[in-house]
Amino acid sequence: MLTISTGNNAVAAAVRQAIPAVVAAYPITPQTEIVEQIANYVTNGSLKSKYIPVESEHSAMAACIGASITGIRTFTATSSHGLLYMHEMVNWAAGARLPIVMANVNRALGPGWNVWAEHTDSLQARDTGWLQVYVATVQEAYDATIMAFRIAEDRRVYLPVMINLDGFSLSHITQQLEESEIGDFIPPLMLDHAIDTKAPAGYGCMTPSTDYFRIRYDIERSMRDSVAVIRETEDAFATKFGRKYSWTENYRCEDAEVLVLSMGTLGKEAEVAVDILRDEGVKAGAMRVRWIRPFPELDLGDRELVVIDRNYSFGFGGILASSIRAKTGRQCYNVIAGIGGQEVTYNDIAGFIRNRRIGEETWFGVDA
Amino acid sequence: MTDIRVQIVMSGTSATEYICKCTSACAGCSSSLILRHVLKAAGPDTVLVVPACCTSVLQGVWPNTAFNIPVYNVAFAAAAAVASGMAAAFESMGKNTNVIAYAGDGGTVDIGIQALSGALERETNFLYICYDNEAYGNTGMQRSGSTPIGARTTTTPGGKVHKKKDLDRIIAAHNLPYMATACSAYPQDLAKKVQKALSIKGPKFMHILAPCPPGWRYDASKTIEVGKMAVKTGLWAMYEREYDLLTISGPTKAAMIKPAPLEDYFKMQGRFSGLKEEQVKTVRGEMERNLRMLKAEAEGC
Numbered sequence: 001m002l003t004i005s006t007g008n009n010a011v012a013a014a015v016r017q018a019i020p021a022v023v024a025a026y027p028i029t030p031q032t033e034i035v036e037q038i039a040n041y042v043t044n045g046s047l048k049s050k051y052i053p054v055e056s057e058h059s060a061m062a063a064c065i066g067a068s069i070t071g072i073r074t075f076t077a078t079s080s081h082g083l084l085y086m087h088e089m090v091n092w093a094a095g096a097r098l099p100i101v102m103a104n105v106n107r108a109l110g111p112g113w114n115v116w117a118e119h120t121d122s123l124q125a126r127d128t129g130w131l132q133v134y135v136a137t138v139q140e141a142y143d144a145t146i147m148a149f150r151i152a153e154d155r156r157v158y159l160p161v162m163i164n165l166d167g168f169s170l171s172h173i174t175q176q177l178e179e180s181e182i183g184d185f186i187p188p189l190m191l192d193h194a195i196d197t198k199a200p201a202g203y204g205c206m207t208p209s210t211d212y213f214r215i216r217y218d219i220e221r222s223m224r225d226s227v228a229v230i231r232e233t234e235d236a237f238a239t240k241f242g243r244k245y246s247w248t249e250n251y252r253c254e255d256a257e258v259l260v261l262s263m264g265t266l267g268k269e270a271e272v273a274v275d276i277l278r279d280e281g282v283k284a285g286a287m288r289v290r291w292i293r294p295f296p297e298l299d300l301g302d303r304e305l306v307v308i309d310r311n312y313s314f315g316f317g318g319i320l321a322s323s324i325r326a327k328t329g330r331q332c333y334n335v336i337a338g339i340g341g342q343e344v345t346y347n348d349i350a351g352f353i354r355n356r357r358i359g360e361e362t363w364f365g366v367d368a
Numbered sequence: 369m370t371d372i373r374v375q376i377v378m379s380g381t382s383a384t385e386y387i388c389k390c391t392s393a394c395a396g397c398s399s400s401l402i403l404r405h406v407l408k409a410a411g412p413d414t415v416l417v418v419p420a421c422c423t424s425v426l427q428g429v430w431p432n433t434a435f436n437i438p439v440y441n442v443a444f445a446a447a448a449a450v451a452s453g454m455a456a457a458f459e460s461m462g463k464n465t466n467v468i469a470y471a472g473d474g475g476t477v478d479i480g481i482q483a484l485s486g487a488l489e490r491e492t493n494f495l496y497i498c499y500d501n502e503a504y505g506n507t508g509m510q511r512s513g514s515t516p517i518g519a520r521t522t523t524t525p526g527g528k529v530h531k532k533k534d535l536d537r538i539i540a541a542h543n544l545p546y547m548a549t550a551c552s553a554y555p556q557d558l559a560k561k562v563q564k565a566l567s568i569k570g571p572k573f574m575h576i577l578a579p580c581p582p583g584w585r586y587d588a589s590k591t592i593e594v595g596k597m598a599v600k601t602g603l604w605a606m607y608e609r610e611y612d613l614l615t616i617s618g619p620t621k622a623a624m625i626k627p628a629p630l631e632d633y634f635k636m637q638g639r640f641s642g643l644k645e646e647q648v649k650t651v652r653g654e655m656e657r658n659l660r661m662l663k664a665e666a667e668g669c
Contacts, residue, residue, distance in 0.1 A: 021457060021460040021461075022453060022456050022457055022460065024449075024452070024453055024456075049460075050456040050457075050459065050460050052452055052453065052456055052490065053490065054449060054452070054486055054490075055482060055483070055485070055486030055489070056482060056483070056486070058445060058446065058449070058483070059446070059448075059449035059452070059482075059483045059486055059487075060449075062442065062443070062445075062446035062449035062450045062452075062453065062483065063449045063450065063452045063453030063456070064453055065442070065446075065450055065453060066417065066440070066442075066449070066450035066451060066452060066453030066454035066455075066457070067453035067454060067456055067457040068453070068457075069440060069454070070454060070457040070458060070461070071457075072457045072460060072461070074453070088443050088445075088446075089443060089446060092442070092443055092446075195415055195438045195440065195454075196438070197412060197413045197414065197415060197437065197438055197465055200412075200433075200435070200436050200437045200438045200439075201433065201438055202427050202428075202430070202432075202433030202435065202438075202439045202441070203438070203439065203440045203441060204440065204441035204442065205424070205427045205428065205429070205430050205433060205439070205441055206424065206425060206427070206428070206429045206430060207429070207430040208429055208430070211430060211431075
């Protein structure tokens with residue numbers, strides 16, 4: 001069914017297709033519309049879920065954990081300070097190997113209060129054991145949410161998945177959306193370690209230093225195994241619904257001599273910037289990194305790299321640029337742009353590429 | 369040869385033990401005694417949700433567990449919220465499994481109170497039990513909001529200067545279908561209250577006094593005596609409340625008529641060794657106020 005939708009409503013519509021047995025969530029700008037829409041679905045009977053209107057984000061994730069360990073499907077959504085407030089339980093969810101799916105609407109952190117897009121919130125959770133995907137369109141928000149359930153619940157993974165969408169610049173914009181009847185695309189959840197009073201077990205008990213690291217390593221092993229599961233899931237999705245996704249979205253990259261890498265909606269601006277530069281005779285390409293955990297193998301060749309980070313790790317640098325340097329040993333021109341919803345146009349991005357100084361870092365609007 | 373061993377089973381409860389022998393609990397631990405009776409009263413179709421507290425330790429070390437019901441250990445502040453999710457999930461599956469959160473006073477009156485209040489307000493179908501040893505026992509007896517005034521803990525070496533938080537009136541403000549107070553020294557009363565709680569749908573709460581030999585500084589053999597003295601003095605009042613219908617339990621009714629001297633309770637415990645006269649006065653004042661309010665409520669005044 002072809003319709004128009006905001007990014008937030010697309011996530012809610014995907015959740016209605018996945019039918020989690022329990023949704024526990026707490027409202028926060030700019031995620032609010034997701035939980036409001038789910039509450040509407042539950043109230044009007046079009047989504048048969050238990051909706052738990054918890055009193056905090058810490059409790060939202062805690063309730064998802066309690067529900068998930070019984071072997072049922074769960075979903076929550078948050079943003080920014082909400083994600084930070086639940087951070088303890090975000091770690092717990094992955095450590096407990098629970099296939100919880102969460103949408104995080106990326107938003108800057110206070111102070112001062114700022115409700116606009118930035119990726120520092122979810123990137124602070126990159127070491128928790130969650131899989132993380134960043135989307136750039138309303139359709140992709142919908143599709144990634146549906147795929148997230150199948151990936152998380154795969155026995156080879158059993159790890160939670162976070163779908164990240166930019167606050168306002170995706171959560172609140174309206175685009176065309178193809179809503180698909182997913183049928184059996186997400187198989188029924190079979191959680192091997194679900195609680196069973198007929199087969200009692202202790203969960204999360206004291207674990208000595210002679211064994212604890214094995215359990216942590218097992219998270220990493222599943223993170224590595226998730227690479228194949230993500231590929232299979234995205235291929236199966238393309239076959240069934242005709243929409244193809246991968247680790248990165250590449251735009252005019254084949255013959256490019258300079259690549260601009262970014263995450264989220266800025267990646268779409270970068271495509272326009274590439275068209276402008278191509279008209280000027282510059283062989284530019286745009287590569288939008290979708291998955292940040294597991295971190296993808298990037299096909300960078302020997303091209304010059306411009307990396308836009310809508311985030312920052314103080315005392316170190318932009319997190320995407322740092323990750324690319326660490327993984328590939330390649331230097332880049334790192335532009336910190338779009339912080340707290342700072343406006344970044346395709347003309348600005350074209351400028352970043354024209355004026356690139358490989359090996360340096362620039363804060364857009366500060367150094368320039 | 370005939371086996372002449374006799375198994376003594378408390379009337380009205382199960383012969384099955386859900387906590388195996390030789391846990392890592394301290395000698396004279398009353399919180400494990402409470403849990404023993406809670407689980408016997410609840411039966412095997414029960415899941416225990418345990419935040420950081422002594423109970424997370426006494427299960428033993430992975431891959432072993434001393435409990436033969438499922439125990440879900442969770443982060444300190446999260447017990448009531450995890451139990452909310454679990455209760456909703458069982459409800460969605462049409463299961464009647466008991467969900468019992470079993471938390472210490474730190475995890476209840478301090479760090480966990482927000483999640484608890486939320487779960488009660490949302491009418492979660494679960495039983496939340498706070499076993500109260502009046503300090504952070506698991507980490508070696510630091511002060512909690514539930515530590516009484518004057519008690520020495522490792523973070524109040526000169527005795528606590530603040531009063532014990534009145535948890536039960538905070539809980540009562542949620543107007544629950546069932547809440548009760550109990551004490552480890554009165555296991556039959558405790559077990560009956562657990563059974564009653566679990567027979568009722570909706571949010572249930574129990575606050576159980578759990579004397580702690582190393583923390584309260586008395587000999588492990590005196591755990592029952594100390595618990596009984598807390599009740600006999602009237603300091604620990606036992607009752608049940610079904611919405612606004614209050615029933616005061618027998619031992620507390622007796623204490624209201626003829627209380628044991630408060631000083632006898634303090635004298636039994638090393639933690640009160642530096643108790644000042646005005647602190648005794650404060651405790652007495654708080655106790656009398658509590659009993660007066662309970663009596664007035666029970667008499668419908």
